Amino acid sequence: MEENEEMIEKVISLITEKKLNELKEYLIHLNSADFPSIFEKLTDEQMVIVFRILPKDKAGEVFVELDSDDQELLITYLTDREIKNVMDELYMDDATDIIDEMPSDVVERILKNTRATDRKIINELLKYPDDTAGSLMTTEYVSLRKNMTVDEAFAEIKKKGLRKETIYNSYVVDSKGKLIGVVDIKDMLTTDRKNTIEEIMDTNVVKVNTLLDQEEVSKMFDKYDLVALPVVDKDELLVGIITIDDAFDVMQEENLEDFQKMVAINSTNDSTYMKTSVFVHAKNRIFWLLFLMLSATITGAITNHFEATIATMPVLVAFMPMLMDTGGNCGSQSSTLVIRGLATDEISTRDILKVFWKETRVSVVIGLVLALLNGARIWLTYSPKIAIVVSLSIFFVVILANVLGCVLPIAAKKLKLDPAIMAAPLISTIVDSCSVFLFFNLARLFFG
């Protein structure tokens, strides 16, 4: 953090003192990933000065790191020649991502200043549905033939001169372009350079299809400890590779989405809290709030049914919040654990009975502890009879909440629905109705 502020101060002072050579020298040695936080503190004009001063390759690297608002702003200031310089430096997946976010007039201006060959690739990549392997991949990779020697392979890598992440693995294809093997750079370096690629390639290649969901892609990186993952089309032809930095981003994005689902927010695209407008925030939140509000009237209708009981014993109402909250919290806990387990493939739908049995035992333990402690408290401050009614209610509500919390997400998955719709808010609302119903019935039973 402090380092960051130092950087920003230094840059601003060099700009205001017009020491542009010194500024250039300083900027070249900064990491591209540090530029967004610097740009945030600069005026538009200062930002353009900083960007223009960068050498071509650094400018490309920095441009990729910026958010789409800053990218758009820069493009409006840059000349066609400057845009071309940036585009020439970009990798195809990054170029595609940038274009995907821009308004159409900006896209037109970018594409006009892009090499014809690159434009063709970008247009191809734009065709893949969002959130699939195809939309994540890049077309820059090293492809080798199995009868090449290691020496020839090194020459090929040198000739291509790709960025770092894309050369750690090279891919071996046959004459039709079908993926038949993978070679790690380490194996090329530690073997005799006269050996052929066939001798050192691994034919058991972990690969994915262009249409695989991006969440599954990032799980494969995790499971197989990959740095790159080849993507093939339906004919098994190699069409691109996905690099680990993109898998990392996907995982972050999917996690944010899961957090939002957990509190009944319709997941947005990957824009951030601060950049999302008030109207979009409200829109994302309101649908489920409305639905849950109306569902909660069912609980209200149940209480209405017990109006006479309440009128004669209004003290009972004092226990409703505690009962509803405790039920809701228990249900949230078990549904969250189960939804996470399903998301990470630790729990499968076939485990439903095992999970049910586990949650039942857990909830009996929890229910007993909560019921006894609370019962004792109420026994002392109110009356034994109320203590028994409340304790029994808590005990059964805890069990019910835990069981619903684990069974409903698994059932949703079995019905091919997203288990996350059974997250905390909906579970709480369902448990509320049940707990109020149970509580007042028990009260009627005990007090007549």
Next chain:
Amino acid sequence: MEENEEMIEKVISLITEKKLNELKEYLIHLNSADFPSIFEKLTDEQMVIVFRILPKDKAGEVFVELDSDDQELLITYLTDREIKNVMDELYMDDATDIIDEMPSDVVERILKNTRATDRKIINELLKYPDDTAGSLMTTEYVSLRKNMTVDEAFAEIKKKGLRKETIYNSYVVDSKGKLIGVVDIKDMLTTDRKNTIEEIMDTNVVKVNTLLDQEEVSKMFDKYDLVALPVVDKDELLVGIITIDDAFDVMQEENLEDFQKMVAINSTNDSTYMKTSVFVHAKNRIFWLLFLMLSATITGAITNHFEATIATMPVLVAFMPMLMDTGGNCGSQSSTLVIRGLATDEISTRDILKVFWKETRVSVVIGLVLALLNGARIWLTYSPKIAIVVSLSIFFVVILANVLGCVLPIAAKKLKLDPAIMAAPLISTIVDSCSVFLFFNLARLFFG
């Protein structure tokens, strides 16, 4: 999934038919990451057969992938000689992680069968506190001197013969062992082999201290798109590196922890839902449940205060669940968004006013929509007066919930507390009290 079942069937049939040569041939070509799911379906004896049949290097790879229960079980079946073979193949960070999970008698047996040099390194690594950079790092890395030629550097890499992830970057140290540069394998491959390392090394090295928290470590991988990160001690001496696969695991672990905190579960170590015992599950969940249950009695006390109002107008009680749920849901939404924003550094504590202003506007929009829709419904089914009381309550409760949901986590962070303690359950409980208080006061005001 289906592929997985095929693998399992094949392995079992080869074992039962005693076709051990064929089994070996088949197993060698499987990915090590696929073994855990196969082992899960085998008996202990079958597992030992499969493991024994593997060549030394594969056995090491597979062993690392297993969970600690299976590792412990295998060790009890293996001879000292076999344990030694496995340990010789392990990388130091993996060996340390394994030992960290084992009971002391097993640890003793493992260490007895470990090379003296490795044992020393493991003991050093075990000293770093859990969840720090030091506890994640491995001591296998390529270290170069700046006056080496690229050719000599390649010889050094070949001599060391480390695993893949650890050779993508090499580190340059001075005569004292101080980290002064980093060289990517790509730059070594694309430059003249007579050049010195100094000419191609990057002196602006992203590095961390041994004691940095692991969550910060994984954020650095994300920010700077790294595949490895060097770790230095307080004197800037290079002591190890962290590889991306470990950063990926950390991110998963931290995310699970965050999900658990969101529903008031004390985060456990990284053991999974299924493997965690009923007692441990209950223990992790009960503390906050108890705390929240007792806190909810405050809301109860507030309702008690309005006993007379309730006795004369028991219909009011019917609106409590809806009011409490809606307030709770709004508070959960805004607190979750803000807690995530804080966790990913998108929101800083200095943004408190900006966030406050944003949430206020969002909640006015949401509050208006919910109040009007619900008001209209109640106007038609109950009475205009009740509609006004409920609508006003909803409107203000929504605003209050959103504001508390954003301010409390930021305030917690400012007080150096974990913002996640202000997650959904606690926010709901606080909002509950406020909403009940507001609602009955408004009711008294309107109905006298």
